[in-house]
Every structure is written in C-alpha cells, then in structure tokens.
Amino acid sequence: MKAVLSGAVRRALLGLTTVAVATGSIAVHAQSTPDEPNSAQLDIPKDLMVFGKSDPNVRTATAIINGQIITGTDVDQRLALVIIANGGKVEAEERDRLRLQVLRNIIDETLQIQEAAANDIRISPAEIDQSFARVAGNFKSTPEGFADYLKKNGSSPASIKRQIEGELAWQRVLRRKVQPYVNVSQDEVNGVIDRMKQSKGSEEFRVGEIYLSSTPENSGQIAENARKIIEQIKQGGSFQAYARQYSEASTAAVGGDLGWVRPAQLPEELAATVQQMSPGQIGGPVALPGGFSILYLIDKRRVLAADPRDATLSLKQIGINFQPGTTPAQAKAVADKFAAAIKGIQGCGAANGIAQKLGAEVVDNDGVKIRDLPPQLQNIMLSLQVGQSTPPFGAVSDGVRVLVLCGRDDAVEGQVPSFDQVMSQMEDDRVNKRARIYLRDLRRDAIIEYN
Missing domain, CATH: 1.10.4030.10 (Porin chaperone SurA, peptide-binding domain)
Incomplete structure (x- = not known):
C-alpha cells in the first residue's frame, strides 16, 4: 500500500x-525610486536602533x-x-x-x-x-x-x-x-x-512561473536561491508547492500556473525560453528587470488545431511489484527478466497469458489521452503501433511495468x-x-x- x-x-x-x-x-x-525610497514614506530613520531582542x-x-x-x-x-x-x-x-x-x-x-x-x-x-x-x-x-x-x-x-x-x-x-x-x-x-x-493554428503554452524579486545589490544571492529551488524540483520536489511558498507573483496562489498563453503575451526573455522548452521541463533562472523567473512548461498546443497528443488510447498495463527490502541491483535483475518476457507480446490478446506466467498484474485503461501521460511516455506512445508495448519503466518503490497499446482514436480538429x-x-x-x-x-x- x-x-x-x-x-x-x-x-x-x-x-x-x-x-x-x-x-x-x-x-x-512595492516599488520605490532613488528619489523617494519607501523608508522615507514610512518615516524610518537611516541610523535606526532596534530596542529589545524580538526577532519577527x-x-x-x-x-x-x-x-x-x-x-x-x-x-x-x-x-x-x-x-x-x-x-x-x-x-x-x-x-x-x-x-x-x-x-x-x-x-x-x-x-x-x-x-x-x-x-x-x-x-x-x-x-x-x-x-x-x-x-x-x-x-x-x-x-x-x-x-x-x-x-x-x-x-x-x-x-x-x-x-x-x-x-x-x-x-x-x-x-x-x-x-x-x-x-x-x-x-x-x-x-x-x-x-x-x-x-x-498559433502555438500556445501552459506555463508555470516562480518569480523572485531582486535588487542590484542582492541579485547574485537571489539567482543562487533560484538555482537551488530548480535543483530541489529536479530531485523530485513539487513545482506547485515551491511556487506557493516562494513566488512573489500573484499566481503563487494557484501554484504559479499562468494558464495558456501565447509568446506575444509574455515578456521577451520568458517567451524566448519557453519556446525552446519541452513539456515537463524546468527553465531558468531567467533574468528580468527587477528579478528572476523559474519556468515550468506544463503543456503546449496549437489553438483549435488537431494535436497528436490528444489521441485517445486503449491500454493494458502489466506490472510487477518488488518485495519490501529489494535492493536496486535485485530490482534491475527482476526488471531485466520482465523486459525479456514482455518482448514476446504480440498484441493485447496475448498480454493476459504472459502476465499470468510472470505473476504480474494486468489493468485495462480505456479513454486515456496521450497528453495526460507523463512526458517521458508521451513521445514513446506517439510512435507506437497497435499491439506494441513501451519499454519497462518504474522505480524500486513502485515496481516495474509496461503499457501495451490496444487501440488508438486519433485527435480531430479542435472545436471552439x-x-x-x-x-x-x-x-x-x-x-x-x-x-x-x-x-x-x-x-x-x-x-x-x-x-
């Protein structure tokens, strides 16, 4: 469980x-100018002294x-x-x-x-x-x-x-x-x-952003903080969670999600970065006037155009869970044996029999869009023919599995x-x-x- x-x-x-x-x-x-700093508006003395030990x-x-x-x-x-x-x-x-x-x-x-x-x-x-x-x-x-x-x-x-x-x-x-x-x-x-x-027909991107404001004096430190956040996300951290915690943009409330945007709607620096990214990829930190942005490309599409990733699939998932305490080396050995057996699959009709011999579980999934699969599997699915299977994938904690393509309904032109x-x-x-x-x-x- x-x-x-x-x-x-x-x-x-x-x-x-x-x-x-x-x-x-x-x-x-809050924005300030050299001629009218915020501290002057608040009547804060330049040489202030903190009385007491309280640290807010x-x-x-x-x-x-x-x-x-x-x-x-x-x-x-x-x-x-x-x-x-x-x-x-x-x-x-x-x-x-x-x-x-x-x-x-x-x-x-x-x-x-x-x-x-x-x-x-x-x-x-x-x-x-x-x-x-x-x-x-x-x-x-x-x-x-x-x-x-x-x-x-x-x-x-x-x-x-x-x-x-x-x-x-x-x-x-x-x-x-x-x-x-x-x-x-x-x-x-x-x-x-x-x-x-x-x-x-124009290209749209669904973008997540974490915006960190900076000044000329602290820009180096803020850029380093941004790189640390990127590294944490790449190691498995949640982009949405980090956006809610750190982003200083109003979109922090929705996990940094900017929604669907076209390049012309973005600042030039962000547009250039987004257009070079693939769905699921992290980009940045991108330097902007007044700060840095970390970008996450959630998805992309062409407005009202047929997109191959909107094809609807019928799939069989065949999987084996590892026993508690399985080491990475043991997991690899089981995965290799599993992969060799899966090569013998000739269409979905044979999948249940092979799974039974392996002691594997079979789950039928109908109505799955390619777009809704993890980015690593989307490109694989686009090139699969009916009856073929993906390479084995998984983790020591989750076991190993493959997806067998049983049917595909191609996408049609988008409707308004x-x-x-x-x-x-x-x-x-x-x-x-x-x-x-x-x-x-x-x-x-x-x-x-x-x-």
Whole structure:
C-alpha cells in the first residue's frame, strides 16, 4: 500500500481542494525610486536602533487567531504532509521555511472556517468523514488504512479533515457572498470566442512561473536561491508547492500556473525560453528587470488545431511489484527478466497469458489521452503501433511495468468552446479573484497572536 499511497498523498498535497488553492496568499509588490525610497514614506530613520531582542522572523509554531489556538502539533502534522509530497527530501534549512509557510496556510484555513461560522455555515462531521472516505478510496485504501498510513508518516487524519472542512466551508461562503455578484456580459464572451477563432493554428503554452524579486545589490544571492529551488524540483520536489511558498507573483496562489498563453503575451526573455522548452521541463533562472523567473512548461498546443497528443488510447498495463527490502541491483535483475518476457507480446490478446506466467498484474485503461501521460511516455506512445508495448519503466518503490497499446482514436480538429463553457470559465476566474481579495481582507481584520 505504501507505493500507492505515497504518490497519492503527493497529489493530495498539491491540491486536496480547488478553492483553497485558488485563494492562497497574494504577494504585494512595492516599488520605490532613488528619489523617494519607501523608508522615507514610512518615516524610518537611516541610523535606526532596534530596542529589545524580538526577532519577527523567528517564531514558534503556535498562534492564536481570533481566539482560536493553532498548536505546534497542528503545524508538525501538516508539515509532514508537505515533506511526503516532496519525497521526504527536505533539508533542515528548507524545513524551517516550509514550517512558516504551513503556519500561514493554517492561519488562512482558520480564517475561512471562522468566516463561514460567522455566516451560519457549518460543515457537519458526517460530511467531512464522507469526503475523507472518498479521498481514501481514490488512493485505493480504506479510511482506516489511509489514517494508519498518515500516522506512520508523522501526520494524522485530523490534519486532512481540517483541510476538507476549510475547503467545503470556504466554497459555501463564496457561493453565498461572492458568486451572486459576479457578472459576465454576452459581449465579453463573444469577444473571447472571436479572439480564439482569429488565433487558430498559433502555438500556445501552459506555463508555470516562480518569480523572485531582486535588487542590484542582492541579485547574485537571489539567482543562487533560484538555482537551488530548480535543483530541489529536479530531485523530485513539487513545482506547485515551491511556487506557493516562494513566488512573489500573484499566481503563487494557484501554484504559479499562468494558464495558456501565447509568446506575444509574455515578456521577451520568458517567451524566448519557453519556446525552446519541452513539456515537463524546468527553465531558468531567467533574468528580468527587477528579478528572476523559474519556468515550468506544463503543456503546449496549437489553438483549435488537431494535436497528436490528444489521441485517445486503449491500454493494458502489466506490472510487477518488488518485495519490501529489494535492493536496486535485485530490482534491475527482476526488471531485466520482465523486459525479456514482455518482448514476446504480440498484441493485447496475448498480454493476459504472459502476465499470468510472470505473476504480474494486468489493468485495462480505456479513454486515456496521450497528453495526460507523463512526458517521458508521451513521445514513446506517439510512435507506437497497435499491439506494441513501451519499454519497462518504474522505480524500486513502485515496481516495474509496461503499457501495451490496444487501440488508438486519433485527435480531430479542435472545436471552439461553447458560449456556456467560455462564460463558466470567465465567471470562475472572477470568483477566484474576488475570493483572494476577500481572504486578504480577513487577514487584515484578524487578531493574530504568536507565541
């Protein structure tokens, strides 16, 4: 169960919910000029002296938000989830930064639950348990098994249930207090559709960005920090998690996702980098006026054009799990034997028989788009013929497996989204923007004590 759940928890950490992610913290950028520095506006003396030993950057992991206590245990258990999401590879210095971010996230979550209660919105324990059971089911586990897994890894079911409560409560607050006041006109929707038609065939990129501001004095240090973040992500860290923690752009709230953009919509430096990248690749740090950007190419496509990666596949997955304690050398030997046997596959009809001889599991997958597969497999799938299989892939923790191509429905030319689809997307975007402002105001009005 560990191999299944560790990957599942990683996905859960990236966004157990949708609204909570979309309403994360917003960076505020202040600009100053040599003639009018911010310190002058704030009436801060040049030769200041700090009286007392308090350091606002060093805080214990406890706080009281409008009278409600967040304990160190609360923070530790949520931090454990983040560490699992990063594959357990978090250095001590990075752990301290993550702890502060986790505390900020729990504060936001608490404010959301409190605002819901102030509007007579409460989530029943039964609703929370039902959602927890669905999450466990998605991870191919019972609620009890999932709870045990979390406890063994330093977290708890209460931590995820708290996230679920915050999410459901905030959704209902927005449904009552924000959504009724969001309007999108017919002219706006038609304008978007017209622009999509005019852009047909042009290349679009879905880009993630982590923006780090800098000054001439600290640019070298910021660039080095950016390189360290890139290295952590390449070693298995979550780009979305790092974007929420470090990015100073407003898109930090949604894991750095800029959405689908065309090169002309990006600064020249970013456009040049993105056009040289492949999906799944990290780029940067890219120097910009006032800072550096780390880029992640999530996907690319041609507007309203047929894309081979939109082909729909029917697949058989054949896999063998390694026994606990298997060494890399032993895993390689099993994988080599597995690969030799798989070469004998002649179409999907023979797959079940070969799998039975190997003691392997077979899973049928229909309706899988090439685009939704990991980048390493997409190019392989594009060149496979029906009946052929991928090379073996996997890891010591997950076992070894192959995908056999049983059928392919090629992509057709893209259709312009319907009027209702475009309107729904525009309304969602506006709700999310107002939700971020709503949460910002809750922070400003909150009474928060740090212990």
